[in-house]
Amino acid sequence: MKRIKPFDFSKWKPTPTPDEAKECLQSLENGQVLYFPNLNFQIKAQEQESFSSNLVKPGRKNISYDLSSDLTKACEANLETQNIIHEMMKRFANCALEFVQCTFPQYKKHLITGRTSFRPVEIKGRQNSSYKKNDTLLHIDSFPSTPTNGKRILRFFANVNPFDIPRVWRLGEPHKQVIKRFLPQIKSPIWGSRSLMNRFGITKSYRILYDHYMLHIHDKMKMDQSYQEKVNQEILEFPPMTCWMAFTDQVSHAVLSGQYAFEQSFYLPVEAQDSPEKSPLNYMEKLLQKSLME
Ligand code: SIN
Numbered sequence: 668m669k670r671i672k673p674f675d676f677s678k679w680k681p682t683p684t685p686d687e688a689k690e691c692l693q694s695l696e697n698g699q700v701l702y703f704p705n706l707n708f709q710i711k712a713q714e715q716e717s718f719s720s721n722l723v724k725p726g727r728k729n730i731s732y733d734l735s736s737d738l739t740k741a742c743e744a745n746l747e748t749q750n751i752i753h754e755m756m757k758r759f760a761n762c763a764l765e766f767v768q769c770t771f772p773q774y775k776k777h778l779i780t781g782r783t784s785f786r787p788v789e790i791k792g793r794q795n796s797s798y799k800k801n802d803t804l805l806h807i808d809s810f811p812s813t814p815t816n817g818k819r820i821l822r823f824f825a826n827v828n829p830f831d832i833p834r835v836w837r838l839g840e841p842h843k844q845v846i847k848r849f850l851p852q853i854k855s856p857i858w859g860s861r862s863l864m865n866r867f868g869i870t871k872s873y874r875i876l877y878d879h880y881m882l883h884i885h886d887k888m889k890m891d892q893s894y895q896e897k898v899n900q901e902i903l904e905f906p907p908m909t910c911w912m913a914f915t916d917q918v919s920h921a922v923l924s925g926q927y928a929f930e931q932s933f934y935l936p937v938e939a940q941d942s943p944e945k946s947p948l949n950y951m952e953k954l955l956q957k958s959l960m961e
Pocket residue numbers: 786802824834915920921922928
């Protein structure tokens with residue numbers, strides 16, 4: 668199976684044929700990256716003029732936007748520029764939402780819209796506070812403070828670099844191999860630790876076993892230098908004016924370089940998948956022979 672699957676959609680409100688919709692669904696759930704070389708998120712001249720890596724608050728990686736509250740966070744600029752960035756992010760969030768809803772009609776009523784991020788900082792040479800935050804290392808997505816409660820993480824990306832610079836990714840091995848390799852190395856959580864983390868606000872909700880194992884797989888992958896070098900992998904370049912998406916909790920990925928990109932997160936209950944058995948949750952439960960929703 669190829670790691671990437673191109674589709675020639677060029678509109679933000681695509682009307683896929685039933686066959687196309689089925690192909691999108693199967694490719695995504697099989698763990699391929701869906702690539703849209705003809706889908707361009709248009710940046711306005713005024714927006715491009717405000718592009719700078721200094722837009723991000725010191726200590727933060729990205730500017731974030733929340734469609735439901737219509738609030739932008741971590742943008743540092745004068746009021747006029749902040750408004751320009753805010754409007755651009757809102758427009759992207761709406762485009763991404765519409766695109767995903769039209770391309771995956773089966774997911775539409777179950778899909779939860781998460782944060783939008785604008786990433787104006789060059790990845791290459793970017794400082795990270797810890798190896799766990801270093802996204803140039805292969806990983807599957809899992810975040811310490813935001814458990815998914817078993818939901819899938821679906822992410823939609825757009826490269827909007829105005830200087831013809833691609834966003835360069837690495838893609839690793841299929842998720843079953845990742846899980847088989849790292850899951851046996853992970854200990855059960857310490858009794859009571861997850862309730863304490865929840866009570867003290869270290870996690871935004873209770874970290875269920877699934878999130879515990881996913882987070883430790885994420886950390887172990889990034890920590891294992893020889894794995895990073897030796898595992899079967901492929902480098903991919905996403906040119907400017909293209910988009911792509913994947914279940915990033917399933918696809919082993921890393922970003923090597925690039926500047927100016929958007930990302931829109933979505934969450935999807937496993938039951939809403941066409942084939943829930945293809946999820947990391949179901950695979951880990953099968954291997955461990957127990958429910959991980961606790
Ligand atoms: C990541 O999800 O690890 C980063 C991807 C990117 O910013 O291109």
